[in-house]
Amino acid sequence: MTEMVYREALKAGIREEMLRDERVFLLGEDIGLNWGGAFKVTKGLAEEFGVERVRDTPISENTIAGAAVGAAITGMRPVAEIMFGDLITLAMDQVCNQAAKMRYMFGGQTSVPLVLRTVFGGGKNIASHHSQSLESWFMHTPGLKVAVPAFASDVKGLIKTAIRDPDPVLFAEHKLVYDKKEEVPDDEYLIPFGEAKVRREGADVTIWGTFIMLHKALEVAEELQKEGISVEVIDPRTLVPLDKKTLIESVKKTGRLVLVTEETKTGATTAEIAAIVQEEAFDWLDAPIKRVNAPDTPVPFSPPLENYFIPDNKRIAQAVRDIV
Amino acid sequence: MTVDKKILKELFTRTLKTRLFEEKVWDLFGENIVPGTLHLYLGQEGVAAGVTTALKDSDWIQSSHRGHGHVVAKGADMNAALAELLGKKTGSCKGKGGSMHITQFDVGVLGATGVVASGLPIAVGAALSCQMRKTDDVVVCFFGDGASNNGTFGESLNMSAIWKLPLVWIVENNFYAMGTPIKLTCPSSTVAQRAEGYCIPSQVVDGNNALEVYEATVEAVKRAREGGGPTLIECQTYRMKGHSRFDPAKYRPQEEADHWLSGEKDAVNVIQKIAIEQGAITEKDAEKIREKLQKEVDKAGEFAKKSDFPEPEETLDDVYAEAF
Ligand SMILES: Cc1ncc(C[n+]2csc(CCOP(=O)(O)OP(=O)(O)O)c2C)c(N)n1
Ligand SMILES: [Mg+2]
Numbered sequence: 001m002t003e004m005v006y007r008e009a010l011k012a013g014i015r016e017e018m019l020r021d022e023r024v025f026l027l028g029e030d031i032g033l034n035w036g037g038a039f040k041v042t043k044g045l046a047e048e049f050g051v052e053r054v055r056d057t058p059i060s061e062n063t064i065a066g067a068a069v070g071a072a073i074t075g076m077r078p079v080a081e082i083m084f085g086d087l088i089t090l091a092m093d094q095v096c097n098q099a100a101k102m103r104y105m106f107g108g109q110t111s112v113p114l115v116l117r118t119v120f121g122g123g124k125n126i127a128s129h130h131s132q133s134l135e136s137w138f139m140h141t142p143g144l145k146v147a148v149p150a151f152a153s154d155v156k157g158l159i160k161t162a163i164r165d166p167d168p169v170l171f172a173e174h175k176l177v178y179d180k181k182e183e184v185p186d187d188e189y190l191i192p193f194g195e196a197k198v199r200r201e202g203a204d205v206t207i208w209g210t211f212i213m214l215h216k217a218l219e220v221a222e223e224l225q226k227e228g229i230s231v232e233v234i235d236p237r238t239l240v241p242l243d244k245k246t247l248i249e250s251v252k253k254t255g256r257l258v259l260v261t262e263e264t265k266t267g268a269t270t271a272e273i274a275a276i277v278q279e280e281a282f283d284w285l286d287a288p289i290k291r292v293n294a295p296d297t298p299v300p301f302s303p304p305l306e307n308y309f310i311p312d313n314k315r316i317a318q319a320v321r322d323i324v
Numbered sequence: 325m326t327v328d329k330k331i332l333k334e335l336f337t338r339t340l341k342t343r344l345f346e347e348k349v350w351d352l353f354g355e356n357i358v359p360g361t362l363h364l365y366l367g368q369e370g371v372a373a374g375v376t377t378a379l380k381d382s383d384w385i386q387s388s389h390r391g392h393g394h395v396v397a398k399g400a401d402m403n404a405a406l407a408e409l410l411g412k413k414t415g416s417c418k419g420k421g422g423s424m425h426i427t428q429f430d431v432g433v434l435g436a437t438g439v440v441a442s443g444l445p446i447a448v449g450a451a452l453s454c455q456m457r458k459t460d461d462v463v464v465c466f467f468g469d470g471a472s473n474n475g476t477f478g479e480s481l482n483m484s485a486i487w488k489l490p491l492v493w494i495v496e497n498n499f500y501a502m503g504t505p506i507k508l509t510c511p512s513s514t515v516a517q518r519a520e521g522y523c524i525p526s527q528v529v530d531g532n533n534a535l536e537v538y539e540a541t542v543e544a545v546k547r548a549r550e551g552g553g554p555t556l557i558e559c560q561t562y563r564m565k566g567h568s569r570f571d572p573a574k575y576r577p578q579e580e581a582d583h584w585l586s587g588e589k590d591a592v593n594v595i596q597k598i599a600i601e602q603g604a605i606t607e608k609d610a611e612k613i614r615e616k617l618q619k620e621v622d623k624a625g626e627f628a629k630k631s632d633f634p635e636p637e638e639t640l641d642d643v644y645a646e647a648f
Contacts, residue, residue, distance in 0.1 A: 025456065052456065058486070060479035066445020067452055067483065070463075073434060074384065074453040097439050098446060107418030108642040109429040142643050166645035194648060241648040 001183040006152040007041055009184045010173070013156035014042070014079065016188065017163045018049055021077060024163055025053040027064060028081030028117075032056040038083045039119060039178055061087050065094035065116060069168075072114040073102065077163060084130050085120040085172065099168040100143030112168045115159070121174040121211060121262055122299045122310050131299035131306075133263040135210070138170045139239045139272065145169045145193060146239040150214045152182035154237055157191030165193070174211035174262075194241035198250070202232035205320050206250040208273060209260035210236065213292075213311060217260055220316045229324055239269060247273070248281050255286035258319045262310055265293035287323035292316055327535065331377065332604035335534040336595045337613055338373035342393045343592050344614075344621045345402060349392060349409060352625060353569070359411050360569075362423050365393030367532075367564035367584075370591035371496050372397035374537025374559075375464055378545050384432045384454070386447040386465040389424050390496070391436030394466055400428040402621060406628035413638070414631040420642065434463075440501075441474030443467060444493075448480045451489035451554075462490045462548045464541075470501025472515045481522040481556070488553035492544040493524070495558045496531060502567045503575045519556040531559030532584075534595045562589075 004012070018024045026042060032054050036043025046054035057064050061082055068080035082088045088095065095116060102110045122131035138146045145167055149155035155173075162169040199214060200221050207217045214235050221231035232250050236243055251257050257277055259270035270291045277289060292311045300306050346366045352358050365372065372393040376385065379398075387394040395405060400416070408415030408426055415421070416428045424438040434450055437443050447465035454461040471477065472495060484491045495515045499506050512518065516526035525547075529536040537559055544555035562584035566573040573581075587593055599605045605613070640647075 023457075058479070058482055060483060062476055063445040063448055063479035063483055066442070066476070066480070067449035070386075070434065070446035070449020070451070071453040071456075072449070073429075073446075074450045075457060076449075076453045078449070093439055093442050094445055098435075098437070098442060102435060103644070104642050105417060105421045105425040106427045106429065106435060107416065107420045109417065109427060110435070111645060145644075 002186055003181055004152060004184050005178065006155055006180050007039065007178040009152040009156040010041055010159055011043070011045065013159035015045060015048070017160055018045070018053065023075065023077040024079065025055065025076060026079045026081065027055040027057050027067065029057055029059055029064070029083050031081050037081065039175065042081070061090035062094055065091035066098065068114040068116065069094055069099050069102070069112060072112045073110050077113055079115040079117060079163060082116060082118040085118045085134055086129050086132050088118055088134065095144070095170070096141045100141050103167070104143060111166045113166050115162045115169045115171050117171045117173065119173040119175055121176060122306055123176045123212065125301060125303055125306060127301035128298040133261065135172050135239060136263060136267055136269045136272070139269055143168065144240060147171045147193065147237070148210045148239055149237060150174065150177055150211045150235055152180060153184050154191060154197065156184055157189045158237060161190045161193055176212040177215070180215065191237065193238045194243050196234050196236045196243035196246040198232065198246065199235050200231065200233040202230040202254065204230045204254055204324055205256040205258060206232045206234060206247070206254045207258045207260055207316070207320070208234045208236065208247055210269065211262060213260040213262055216313050217316055220313050220320065224317060224320060229320060231320060244276060244280065248277065251277055251281045252284045255284055256323050257285070258290045258292060258316070258323070260292040260311060260316055263293055264296045265291065266296050268293050290319040290323055292319045327539070329602065329604035331538070332535070332599040332602055334377050335373055335538055336599045336605060336610070337617070338377055338397050339369045339534045339595045340592050340614060341617050342369040342372055342397050344617050345396045345405070346392060348406065348621045348625050352410065357629070358409055360422055362569050363390040363567065364563070364565050365390055367591065368496055368498060368561045369393055370534040370595065371494065371531045371537055371559045371561055373595070374534040375494055375541045377534070377538050378541035379462070379464065381432065382459070382461050384434050384450050384461065384463045386434045386443040386450065386463065387427070387436035388443055388466050388468060388471065389436065389438055389440060390468065391426050392423065395426050395428055395433050395436065398433055399431045400433065402624035403627040404428065406624045407631045410628045410631070411633060412628060412631035413634040414627070418638065418642070419634045441467060441471035441476045444476045444480035447491060448483050448489065451484065451491040452487065454490050455487070460549050462492065462545050464492045464494055466494045466496060468501060469495060469497040469499065469506040469510070469515055470504070472518060473509050477518070481519065481524055481554070484554040485522045485524050488551060490548040491554040492541060492548055493554060493556040495556065497558050497560050498563050500563070500567070500576070514558055516556060516558040524554050524556050526556040526558065528558045528560065531561030532589050532591045532594055534591065535598055
């Protein structure tokens with residue numbers, strides 16, 4: 001085991017796959033020699049693997065994604081990067097109409113083994129065009145798989161699985177987890193998609209969430225423990241496929257559920273999860289399901305506004321207290 | 325260029341085959357057994373025949389929404405192609421694609437697409453893949469005059485040029501995008517001029533003359549295979565029918581339509597005349613070829629009609645490599 005930050009663990013996973021399989025290559029804006037990626041995830045890889053395999057592109061999101069599709073269906077294993085999650089709007093046709101649908105609309109003739117990395121989330125005061133959390137859009141797109149790694153020890157195993165997956169994977173990262181540290185196994189390991197991880201065991205209430213909200217939920221759980229409230233925290237790790245079993249089992253044990261993500265509330269992943277739980281575990285619920293989300297507004301710039309927008313520990317703790 | 329007689333015969337055969345296939349589709353459509361809509365290739369056969377005759381089997385084509393002709397000319401199994409148009413289980417896409425997604429991957433068709441101009445980025449990726457895998461395969465991308473107004477045109481031409489991709493851009497300029505004449509949406513008198521800004525050599529040819537199309541494509545494919553990068557060929561042509569199923573195409577001036585739809589301009593007549601004049605075939609050969617192809621097409625029609633529809637539950641298949 002080696003302690004490392006999320007960013008380094010992610011890079012290590014990509015690097016291992018590039019060493020293992022020469023079909024794996026990276027493309028995106030400023031990922032190569034001069035910059036190493038806007039969040040430095042790919043720093044050093046162009047030096048090691050060359051600019052052919054770590055390929056800087058023009059600012060052409062739709063063609064970056066589309067080129068990944070074309071390369072994937074003809075025998076390569078592209079890992080494309082969209083610099084900010086908000087900018088994936090410029091590539092939506094290739095992601096949602098092409099990559100996601102090709103296997104299906106061509107009757108199984110084609111496989112689209114691509115990974116599209118991007119980064120969601122606020123907290124950096126970079127306003128409405130660089131801070132959104134759009135994962136529910138992709139969860140709502142049949143044909144895509146969606147990974148949402150929140151911890152360093154998971155991100156390495158998940159990126160390796162994503163690269164080997166025969167289907168297109170939207171690999172979502174979060175700006176505020178890049179610097180989170182954890183012990184990461186040195187030996188090769190893969191984390192299967194569709195397996196949630198119970199990050200903390202508890203008896204009174206289940207918190208299910210994603211990204212930085214999980215880190216907050218763990219702090220809240222620690223705090224509430226002092227008040228005698230025992231909180232279980234579940235990280236789905238992938239939204240598609242979704243591990244319902246772990247969640248439902250937890251709800252059957254605790255009887256209470258709080259859902260926490262940074263997305264704006266209407267149509268968020270939390271809405272889908274709440275619907276699933278009432279369909280599959282209604283009789284075990286002892287209280288209404290609580291949702292902690294951002295308000296239905298664009299992400300604001302000014303610190304007091306953004307702090308109001310992004311759910312904080314206090315709101316999460318309050319939601320738990322409201323139902324126990 | 326002196327053209328081999330075998331090639332002339334092949335050009336005639338492919339042009340005619342594509343025509344007869346489309347006439348069969350028109351007949352089936354008349355019988356009211358083709359669900360949904362259709363974008364017929366009738367009139368434009370010289371383009372698909374000329375382009376594909378210049379390719380080898382392992383080269384790729386990216387089709388558009390007007391794709392029947394591309395797929396048939398590239399060598400698709402006509403049984404599976406017609407069955408697909410009727411939504412049958414035996415269709416090349418198992419009835420999941422239909423007219424707009426008619427695709428046969430194993431003869432080198434990357435895909436046909438319902439989103440105008442979405443094929444260009446995919447062609448970039450496929451060509452990049454051919455280049456990175458060090459094959460000498462070339463990718464040809466078909467798209468319409470209307471598609472050249474989309475953002476992907478600029479993104480994708482640019483990327484193909486900076487990376488010197490083995491790619492040939494084929495603009496099928498039939499002068500209309502649905503009802504909109506290209507002169508209302510394009511400031512230059514040819515689409516080809518647009519390639520200049522990307523330093524891509526270009527040429528305008530008579531798309532109803534399969535030989536002209538072939539000769540231009542041979543040169544472009546040679547450049548592409550030798551590492552000389554992309555070429556754009558504008559093939560000027562005309563639809564024999566309306567844009568889609570119920571369009572009588574009343575918006576086209578009579579004089580213009582008369583000119584393009586005259587026997588003299590007809591793609592089959594043009595190449596038949598050349599082939600006979602150059603001694604590649606006789607009138608009698610032409611008749612024999614026609615009879616043979618007609619039989620094949622008729623058989624394909626019978627096959628398609630007799631085939632079963634998919635079971636309703638097959639709706640759920642082929643979303644992912646493995647269901648979960
Ligand atoms: C992105 C997009 N916009 C609009 C449409 C609707 N549409 C289908 S075909 C077409 C015209 C395309 O014109 P062109 O590219 O010249 O091809 P043609 O139909 O003439 O072969 C339009 C507007 C679409 N399918 N996709
Ligand atoms: Mg047109």
